Amino acid sequence: MLLRRKSMALMLMAVVLLAGLLQGCSGKADEQDGPGTELVLWTFNELHEKFFLQMADQWNQLHPDEPIILKANTFPYDNHHSKLSIALQSGVGAPDIADIEVNKIGNFLKGIPQLVPLNPVIDPELKNIVPSRVQIYGKDGKYYGIDFHVGAEVMYYNKEILDQAGVNPDSIVTWADYAASGKQVLAKTGKPMATVETNDLWNYWPMISQQKSDFLDDKGQLTLDNETNIKTLEFLQQMVKDKIAIPAPGGGHHMEEYYGFMNKGGAASVWMPMWYMGRFTDYMPDLKGKIIIRPLPAWEKGGSRSAGMGGTGTVVTNQSKHQDLAMRFLAFAKLSKQGNVEIWKQLGFDPIRSEVWTMPEVKAKNKFTDYFGTNIFDTLIEVKDEINAVHIGPKTPDIASAVRNKILYRTLLNGEDPATVLHELADELR
């Protein structure tokens, strides 16, 4: 009997220990205190998490009658999207609110989306926001996500290098001017004018978007190997061959190697979306005060000088028990004037609500104005009507993967013929 009791006690202890261990492994979400309705949020970006928690505090101050307790979790990018996709497929375990990156949204729009249409909060605000930033998360007239930013593509010039080469950035109007100035920079300073990504989309995609082309058309048909896309890739390849542009060290503009290279004044410019500002301030501190922001060169005079690139849509899942509250909180955080000012102040993104761009709040001193000067939004206002919508569909994740892994590598690094590579990959994707 004694033996049995002992073993029972040992087993109990083991169970308690195991439970404690599992509890420890499960990690703890950041959350608020106090009474209220609990909403769970999943994201892949710690800064997004901080932003939402702060917006929940503001919500609770303004809505004392229906407070929320936001439980926020940040997972690594791939992990987050896989976890969310499995939770939605299996019908259990999904959070109330979740971030979905634009390259991944196609997966979630396949079949019957397991997301709540946000039209009740988006429709009344459509005239105040850049519509394409909700359209990319839409299907059949329903909008499922709201973006953080416009993602306007701009040119970041290193003024110091341009001055050495005697190039005036404001005289660069077209891509042909850009290439010509590149030759001058190379001749005078020995440095390349630009770096181009061979493992990501933020150089090639805006260049074709500027010309109203895309990887998919508005009906979701593959246009990856159309004439414009081939010509544009040929242009990029020529710049690399002429050494005006070099493949970005490490393959892309988010690599440790690249930050180190650029921080030392490795190239005279780089074209990336406005959300890239944070990478300059955080990873390339030595360039502070040397970088100026200008619109992209157009393909011909009067053509589009920007493109909306990247983005993270926040969605409400159909498993949420508080769909209405989650939707209204999301609208407060990402559609309201207050929320959009916070998006700029906290995240340094170009918010989707255009009236915010002229507000004094966005001119106020912060780490971005310290680094780039106070006229950041002037560039955005200049190009706001020149941003064409990109077409996102179920095939987008597949196409993005092909462009990242194969097309750019084979044409820009291996020097293969752009038309052949694009036709080959397009056939494979069809």
Added chain:
Amino acid sequence: MATPVHTNANVPTGQPPKPQRPTRSRWSRFIHSSRTAPYVFVLPFLLSFALFFAYPVISTVIMSFQEVLPGITTYVGLENYKDLINPTFGKAILNSVLYTLLTLVVLIPLPLVLAVLLNSPKMPGRGLFRSVMFIPALTSVVVAGTIFRLMFGELDGSLMNSLLGAFGLEPYKWLMNANTGFLALIVLALWRWLGVNMLYYMSGLQNIPPELYEAAQIDGASRFDSFWRITIPMLKPVTIYVFTISIYAGLSMFTESYMLWNGNNSPNDIGLTIVGYLYRQGLEQNSMGFGAAVGIVLLVFTLLLNLVQLKFFGLFRKED
């Protein structure tokens, strides 16, 4: 099992003792029965096997004939298997097979030789070397992959490029090229698994009777003869084991490549493996049905390859 008959000491003598009802309940008799006991003991295994292996495998087989979309699941017959005939999957298979072959080439002879060296009493500092060789196996592959990515980085200051620089050579983009990318993968595998395989061989070496070597020495065998004619044949069971697990490990490799290229996106898919393709299709592209088909092909492929090699090594032959 016979039921014990209890006698009652208080029963007056002269009367035949009444047989008492057994005190054990039906449940107690059931679990103490020698007929049921074996089933009870193997039940946890059977349950976990059914729950964590049989059920997922059967579901995967079913899923491989379906198109699984959010909210809609439809049977598509052999469509997923037909779609598998594409250059990207071909490349993934080629990479996985090449990786497996290359790891076999380095991860069997090298640990064998090292084990023999470290097993020799004449080797100085063998305790230290044994521990040092084993430490990488304890390191997380995520950490190791990240460190190797930096070592094989393309800047002048990365370890490999510093070595090139010492010989006056230009820095090289190691991970952008298929050959050198594979070199990094193999070096990583070697660094991680050398110690483990060495440990298997060392345990095998301990089991070889020293008399065999003594007899060989008396017969005038050289060191090499002893190694070739005694050590290697006596280590055959260990070699077959290492061979089998290396084939399995090679074909299922994913994390090393994922970490080395900072994601499942190596340039021109030079580091894409079968599991990487499964991950890309099943999770990154949300095509669960297609991913399941990749998984089934991998299962069949690994099974066939291991059966062939076990047959080749004579493992199915009857013991003499």
